[in-house]
Structures are given as structure tokens and as C-alpha cells.
Amino acid sequence: MTIGTAESTEVERPYDADEMMAVAAARALRGARVCFVGIGLPSTAANLARATHTPGLVLIYESGCIGAKPTRLPLSIGDGELADTADLVVSVPEIFNYWLQPGRIEVGFLGAAQIDRFANLNSTVVGDYDHPSVRLPGAGGAPEIAACCQRVIIMIRQSHRTFVEHLDFRSSVGFGDHPGDRAGWGLTGVGPILVITDLGLLRPDPVTRELTMAALHPGVDIDQARAATPWRLAVSDDLTTTSPPNVEELTKLRALQATQDH
DSSP: OEEEOOSSSOSSSOEEHHHHHHHHHHHHTTTOOEEEEOSSHHHHHHHHHHHTTOTTOEEEETTSEESOOOSSOOSSTTOHHHHHHOSEEOOHHHIIIIIITTTOOOEEEEOOSEEOTTOOEEOSEEEOSSSEEEEOOOOTTHHHHHHHSSEEEEEOOOSTTTBOSSOSSOOBOSSTTSTTHHHHTTOOSOOEEEEEOSSEEEEEOTTTOOEEEEEEOTTOOHHHHHHTOSSOOEEEEEEEEOOOOOHHHHHHHHHHHHHHTO
């Protein structure tokens, strides 16, 4: 879906929803030091942040690569490009036991197949667990990322397929069922601070922890966001509009995407 043009007109084509998501996610990493990165849009966003405003961002991948500086977007966490460009490569148990679980990683980037109003995630099955309509790849390290990173950012498209009243399976905890669940369960990170969709940005309410629409992307109105959400969507009193991508962001994002095509 084409949305609009960049802040300057000197780009070869209008940006689309995925590009808006990637740019918004990259901006969310401004000033961050260490990020645990997943493959797909989270990896694209993290590498875009390194290519633009946060060149010193340390990227950590689940395969054990610390400080990876890929020259192209990796195809998987096992892509040799990550190991070739990393500052060091450690074992997977060390990544989880030494770096992740003690809370040494500042930001975790996650995606999922489903999300509920309290930012709990499903990456396991759609439908009944024993007889699902879709069996997904599974959560991998996401449950520990969600539990132990100092804060978490989630990227997911907003529709009735992905935003659901009740998860078919809870793979990773956002805020559980009640505001105090994370602390009660001994989870050390603060949980999700931002959910980035193709329609806008959502943040948890500071009291209820329910996801609240905080910003809409250019060309999106609140009726569209409400129509894409199966529960009564909470909306911030200070609802804003996301700034569109600028020329530098789009140029460097498309250069990254081009490397994946070769």
C-alpha cells in the first residue's frame, strides 16, 4: 500500500506502509546502545538506525553474534554475514545466560503473529494447539527477550488477524492479564514500551498497561485504526501524527533492501 511522499520530493517513488514502519522503528532506537534483533522488519529497522542516526548501536543476534555490522540484510540469524562482521561470536547459551537473562541488553525487538490489548504475543499456533489451522515457527528466544530486556519494541501489522481479543497461544508475555503481573511473575524488564504498526504507534497506558494509540502515520485516520482493532481501541488525548520518512531515511532503507535482492 502506497501512503505518500517523503519530506523532500527527491525520491524515486512514494513510500509504503512497510517503509513507514521500518523508519518509525529505526527512530525509536535513537540514542540506544544495545539491541537484541530479530530477522525481518526488526533487523531492517535496526540496521537502518545504524546507517542513519545511531551508528554506534550494538546489534546482538540470537545466534551468538555480538556487534554485527552486516553490509546486507541477513536472511536468518544463522546468516554467515552476521558472524563475519561481528565484534565477537559466543555460544547461544552465553547469549541467553550471561547477556539476556541478567538484563544486560537494553532493547529487544520482537514481531509476532498475534498481539492482544496488553501486548502479549503469539508466535506458536493459530487455532487449537493440538489441531491448529496454522502452526507457526515458534517463539524461539522471544519469551526471554520479552521477559528480560530492559525494554521491548514490537513491530506488527494492525488488523483483525493480528490484533486479537484472545491469543490462540501465549508465547511471550507483554503485561499479562493485569498491571502487576510482570512483577508478580518475576520478570525483570519493564516490558513493551512501543508497538509499531502499519497504521501508527501504540504505547501502554501507565496505569492499566492497555495499548493506547499514541500516533497515526500520515494519511491514516483514527477510524481506520479502530476498524482494524477488535476491541475498543484506547486513544491518547495527545494523539499525534508520525513524521513521514525523509530522503536520507528512504534512500538508506532502500539501499539496505536492495542488498537483500542480490
